[in-house]
Amino acid sequence: xxxxxxxxxxxxxxxxxxxxxxxxxxxxxxxxxxxxxxxxxxxxxxxxxxxxxxxxxxxxxxxxxxxxxxxxxxxxxxxxxxxxxxxxxxxxxxxxxxxxxxxxxxxxxxxxxxxxxxxxxxxxxxxxxxxxxxxxxxxxxxxxxxxxxxxxxxxxxxxxxxxxxxxxxxxxxxxxxxxxxxxxxxxxxxxxxxxxxxxxxxxxxxxxxxxxxxxxxxxxxxxxxxxxxxxxxxxxxxxxxxxxxxxxxxxxxxxxxxxxxxxxxxxxxxxxxxxxxxxxxxxxxxxxxxxxxxxxxxxxxxxxxxxxxxxxxxxxxxxxxxxxxxxxxxxxxxxxxxxxxxxxxxxxxxxxxxxxxxxxxxxxxxxxxxxxxxxxxxxxxxxxxxxxxxxxxxxxxxxxxxxx
Amino acid sequence: xxxxxxxxxxxxxxxxxxxxxxxxxxxxxxxxxxxxxxxxxxxxxxxxxxxxxxxxxxxxxxxxxxxxxxxxxxxxxxxxxxxxxxxxxxxxxxxxxxxxxxxxxxxxxxxxxxxxxxxxxxxxxxxxxxxxxxxxxxxxxxxxxxxxxxxxxxxxxxxxxxxxxxxxxxxxxxxxxxxxxxxxxxxxxxxxxxxxxxxxxxxxxxxxxxxxxxxxxxxxxxxxxxxxxxxxxxxxxxxxxxxxxxxxxxxxxxxxxxxxxxxxxxxxxxxxxxxxxxxxxxxxxxxxxxxxxxxxxxxxxxxxxxxxxxxxxxxxxxxxxxxxxxxxxxxxxxxxxxxxxxxxxxxxxxxxxxxxxxxxxxxxxxxxxxxxxxxxxxxxxxxxxxxxxxxxxxxxxxxxxxxx
Numbered sequence: 001x002x003x004x005x006x007x008x009x010x011x012x013x014x015x016x017x018x019x020x021x022x023x024x025x026x027x028x029x030x031x032x033x034x035x036x037x038x039x040x041x042x043x044x045x046x047x048x049x050x051x052x053x054x055x056x057x058x059x060x061x062x063x064x065x066x067x068x069x070x071x072x073x074x075x076x077x078x079x080x081x082x083x084x085x086x087x088x089x090x091x092x093x094x095x096x097x098x099x100x101x102x103x104x105x106x107x108x109x110x111x112x113x114x115x116x117x118x119x120x121x122x123x124x125x126x127x128x129x130x131x132x133x134x135x136x137x138x139x140x141x142x143x144x145x146x147x148x149x150x151x152x153x154x155x156x157x158x159x160x161x162x163x164x165x166x167x168x169x170x171x172x173x174x175x176x177x178x179x180x181x182x183x184x185x186x187x188x189x190x191x192x193x194x195x196x197x198x199x200x201x202x203x204x205x206x207x208x209x210x211x212x213x214x215x216x217x218x219x220x221x222x223x224x225x226x227x228x229x230x231x232x233x234x235x236x237x238x239x240x241x242x243x244x245x246x247x248x249x250x251x252x253x254x255x256x257x258x259x260x261x262x263x264x265x266x267x268x269x270x271x272x273x274x275x276x277x278x279x280x281x282x283x284x285x286x287x288x289x290x291x292x293x294x295x296x297x298x299x300x301x302x303x304x305x306x307x308x309x310x311x312x313x314x315x316x317x318x319x320x321x322x323x324x325x326x327x328x329x330x331x332x333x334x335x336x337x338x339x340x341x342x343x344x345x346x347x348x349x350x351x352x353x354x355x356x357x358x359x360x361x362x363x364x365x366x367x368x369x370x371x372x373x374x375x376x377x378x379x380x381x382x383x384x385x386x387x388x389x390x391x392x393x394x395x396x397x398x399x400x401x402x403x404x
Numbered sequence: 405x406x407x408x409x410x411x412x413x414x415x416x417x418x419x420x421x422x423x424x425x426x427x428x429x430x431x432x433x434x435x436x437x438x439x440x441x442x443x444x445x446x447x448x449x450x451x452x453x454x455x456x457x458x459x460x461x462x463x464x465x466x467x468x469x470x471x472x473x474x475x476x477x478x479x480x481x482x483x484x485x486x487x488x489x490x491x492x493x494x495x496x497x498x499x500x501x502x503x504x505x506x507x508x509x510x511x512x513x514x515x516x517x518x519x520x521x522x523x524x525x526x527x528x529x530x531x532x533x534x535x536x537x538x539x540x541x542x543x544x545x546x547x548x549x550x551x552x553x554x555x556x557x558x559x560x561x562x563x564x565x566x567x568x569x570x571x572x573x574x575x576x577x578x579x580x581x582x583x584x585x586x587x588x589x590x591x592x593x594x595x596x597x598x599x600x601x602x603x604x605x606x607x608x609x610x611x612x613x614x615x616x617x618x619x620x621x622x623x624x625x626x627x628x629x630x631x632x633x634x635x636x637x638x639x640x641x642x643x644x645x646x647x648x649x650x651x652x653x654x655x656x657x658x659x660x661x662x663x664x665x666x667x668x669x670x671x672x673x674x675x676x677x678x679x680x681x682x683x684x685x686x687x688x689x690x691x692x693x694x695x696x697x698x699x700x701x702x703x704x705x706x707x708x709x710x711x712x713x714x715x716x717x718x719x720x721x722x723x724x725x726x727x728x729x730x731x732x733x734x735x736x737x738x739x740x741x742x743x744x745x746x747x748x749x750x751x752x753x754x755x756x757x758x759x760x761x762x763x764x765x766x767x768x769x770x771x772x773x774x775x776x777x778x779x780x781x782x783x784x785x786x787x788x789x790x791x792x793x794x795x796x797x798x799x800x801x802x803x804x805x806x807x808x
Contacts, residue, residue: 025453045455049429054453164767171767220647232733236640243624243735244772250732250765255725265765321659325729328654329636331647361654361669363568363575368648 025050026058030085033068038084040075059083066090066153067109085109091147093155093194094384095134096201096377099123099176099228102130103378104137106145106152107385111212115141116381127170127182135191152194156387158201158380159184160229165246168198172265197387199240201225202249204383205373206233207240209336211386213375220332223373224251224323226315226339226348228278230271232326233383240390252276254322271322275315277340283311294340301347312344313351320355327356327364338373345372429454430462434489437472442488444479463487470494470557489513495551497559497598498788499538500605500781503527503580503632506534507782508541510549510556511789515616519545520785531574531586539595556598560791562605562784563588564633569650572602576669601791603644605629606653608787609777610637611644613740615790617779624736627777628655628727630719630743630752632682634675636730637787644794656680658726675726679719681744687715698744705751716748717755724759731760731768742777749776 025048032047033039041059045052059081062068067090073082091114096103103118117137121130134157142149161179164171168185188196199207206223209215223233230252234241242248252272253265260269261279273279277294284300284307285291292300300308323335335356341348349372357365373379429452436451437443445463449456463485466472471494477486495518500507507522521541525534538561546553565583568575572589592600603611610627613619627637634656638645646652656676657669664673665683677683681698688704688711689695696704704712727739739760745752753776761769777783 049454049458051449051453051455162765162767234733236645237643239641241640241734244737245735245767247765247767248733248735250768251729253732253763253765254729255763267763267765325655325658326733328657329638329652329730329733330645331649331652333648359659359671361566361651361657361671363566363649363651364654 025054026062029055029058029062029083030067033083033085038082040073040080040082042075042080044083066151090153091151092385092388093138093152093192094204094381094386094388095138095155095157096204096380096384097130097134097157097159097176098201099160102133102137103381104134104141105378105381105385106138106141106147107382109389111386113382114147115145116378117141118377124178127176127179127184127187130179131184131187131191134188138192149193154195154197154388154391155188155192156197156199156204156384156391157184157188158199158204158384160201160227162200162247162250163198165242171247195388195391197384197391199384199387200231200233200249201380202231202233203240203242204233204381204387205338205375205379206235206336206383207386207390208375208379208383209334209373210235210238211389212382213336213373213379215334215336218333220330220334222249222323222326222330222332222335223379224319224335224337226275226277226319226337226341228276230276230319230322234330236330240387251322251326254325256318256321271318275318280311280315284308298341298344301344309347312341312348316348316351317355317358320352320357321359323352323370324356324359324365327360327368331364332368334369334371336371336373338375338379340377342373342376348372426462426465429458430466433459433462433466433487434471437487437489442486444477444484444486446479446484448487470555494557495555496789496792497542497556497596498608498785498790498792499542499559499561500608500784500788501534501538501561501563501580502605503564506537506541507785508538508545509782509785509789510542510545510551511786513793515790517786518551519549520782521545528582531580531583531588531591534583535588535591535595538592542596553597558599558601558792558795559592559596560601560603560608560788560795561588561592562603562608562788564605564631566604566651566654567602569646575651599792599795601788601795603788603791604635604637604653605784606635606637607644607646608637608785608791609742609779609783610639610740610787611790611794612779612783612787613738613777614639614642615793616786617740617777617783619738619740622737624734624738626653626727626730626734626736626739627783628723628739628741628743630679630681630723630741630745632680634680634723634726638734640734644791655726655730658729660722660725675722679722684715684719688712702745702748705748713751716745716752720752720755721759721762724756724761725763727756727774728760728763728769731764731772735768736772738773738775740775740777742779742783744781746777746780752776 028048041055045055063070068083069086071082073080090109092107094105100123101118101120105116106114162171169183170179185198202225210218210221219238221235225231232249232251253270255269256271256274257269261273263270263273281291353370432452445459449459467474472487473490475486477484494513495510498509504527505522505524509520510518566575573587574583589602606629614622614625623642625639629635636653636655657674659673660675660678661673665677667674667677685695757774
């Protein structure tokens with residue numbers, strides 16, 4: 001894999017380039033093998049419409065990369081080469097770095113979790129500490145699973161903040177201010193020793209929904225993560241969407257109240273100043289000896305504490321208004337709400353739905369499915385593993401298999 | 405072409421389907437012929453990596469459809485078939501239907517305008533009248549150009565309102581209320597007698613910018629049309645984006661003022677209630693014997709009438725705020741502003757830019773190019789012709805040619 005192909009978050013875009021052409025053809029071969037099982041090279045040529053020379057070249061590349069294995073066989077009495085997918089030999093790693101945790105999963109080509117572990121990190125940890133912790137977790141998991149490091153085809157890493165796809169650095173606005181300006185891609189590749197793809201956590205949450213999650217056949221899905229910050233991940237036309245420089249889904253900075261509080265982005269009255277867990281904690285801790293926690297919010301809401309329910313209701317409606325703008329613009333089939341408050345279920349979802357219907361164009365409000373994420377705190381790491389498959393050009397094949 | 409493939413606005417989505425596969429392969433052949441000139445079938449096979457059988461099948465289909473022509477030739481002393489693109493024989497039609505006009509253009513495969521004409525229609529005209537006028541214009545243009553009707557590979561038609569891609573009907577919210585509920589696709593196909601693709605005018609404006617316009621290599625572009633209504637057209641990842649049911653870009657209904665005017669959509673304080681030409685006319689006609697026109701607004705602004713400049717400034721800032729939300733979400737490379745006020749240039753663009761920078765995340769505000777459309781009132785019709793090429797699977801090839 002070239003350095004260029006794995007630098008940052010961007011998928012090959014130029015449909016006419018040789019790399020993109022090869023990737024499309026490779027994807028077609030993987031799809032065919034997933035659907036039909038092992039085939040000879042001649043059969044692969046007939047199934048895909050590719051020439052035998054093209055198939056032979058690509059199988060060689062994929063075999064060198066550990067994606068497929070080949071074996072001599074006979075077909076109609078003639079010598080032939082049988083090609084099969086390596087569903088065990090090759091694994092992808094998903095890593096989720098939060099403000100106070102790192103989670104690592106190892107997944108097979110067939111979207112099965114082979115191993116998984118998470119640890120807590122101190123608030124305000126440095127990038128180098130988070131990366132070192134991730135690398136140690138990964139080495140431990142590989143050893144426990146009896147997998148060599150060479151089996152790892154890549155690692156997809158989620159960061160809670162925007163990443164400039166031109167430079168691979170975490171930029172201003174990240175929930176991890178200690179990470180801003182760090183070239184996280186280079187640091188991770190050095191520590192992990194495998195090809196790395198970096199993305200922000202909301203994008204990986206969205207990708208997880210359409211690969212591992214319940215929304216497998218969905219082409220256009222928005223994942224809204226409500227946490228210390230608020231961000232959206234976009235899957236459009238079946239693929240993660242990154243825009244021009246990789247900073248997308250910044251709905252946390254939609255202006256909700258012109259004369260509202262000053263936001264950490266420098267603007268005023270942003271959605272985050274009325275609906276993040278940070279502002280909920282601030283509002284509900286007023287006069288208390290110490291700040292409450294996110295877990296306290298969930299507990300108090302379940303105990304029907306009226307102030308807590310009011311704060312959640314106001315926050316939910318504001319999120320609903322921002323989400324209505326997103327739905328009016330992009331007309332997604334599904335909007336999934338995630339983050340640490342997801343377990344509140346309808347308590348949080350109902351005011352969001354009310355805001356969505358109040359502010360969306362009627363035909364959009366009526367047809368957009370709004371649901372809570374059911375993947376808990378694993379969504380981002382699972383999305384990280386899926387990101388590796390996306391970059392290896394085998395994503396749609398695997399989601400096809402998973403939905404079958 | 406099957407009825408399904410041309411019904412409404414949706415491009416084939418399932419990458420694994422036989423139709424999508426054939427379309428990708430066909431596009432590859434067209435691209436190759438555009439880049440390399442006429443080739444034999446054997447050469448096409450080598451250039452594309454497709455098998456000779458696949459090439460032969462596709463050339464037959466494309467020849468029957470008038471896209472290519474074939475001739476016997478010899479290659480290395482053996483009989484062969486030479487394949488060339490029909491750049492003159494095949495033309496696409498673009499049609500733009502507004503509140504008070506119809507415009508028809510005929511374009512060649514090489515993105516040249518062969519003929520063009522527009523007429524005025526009475527405000528409140530029925531769909532059937534608009535369609536009849538378009539069909540008469542088209543027949544006249546074909547006759548004048550000496551082109552047979554069989555040369556038309558398709559017509560792309562822009563409608564000023566959302567179209568439900570599930571049914572092909574114009575839905576509530578259209579600027580042409582007389583058209584709501586009409587199956588515009590069926591009506592057009594019957595009147596024109598060619599494959600028809602329908603889209604809303606803002607989408608076609610966006611498509612025109614990345615095909616005929618100055619933004620040829622741009623992958624992610626938003627076209628914002630400010631008129632009686634306000635809508636956005638989206639080109640994402642190089643292709644028009646349609647979402648789940650085809651209703652996208654409804655930024656005119658972003659809530660700007662919670663307690664503002666009631667909007668025709670049934671919500672309150674939508675962008676259209678503070679920034680459309682309809683509200684500008686209403687504000688500036690107060691106390692006048694008769695309503696002013698859009699042309700009056702342009703004239704008065706150029707004469708530095710202070711009330712007119714204030715109305716434009718307020719409208720522009722509100723559009724800028726809505727556009728900032730779009731940019732925060734989608735991170736487009738370019739945002740193009742069009743519609744009847746486009747000739748105001750910086751007078752309108754400056755307050756929009758101010759609103760964008762005020763409300764966007766800093767990295768987005770700094771890197772998003774905001775420009776006025778330079779295509780005048782032709783953008784939508786040119787986008788209609790480009791839509792035909794998109795559906796015929798030859799778009800990226802032609803935009804490559806146009807930019808070369």
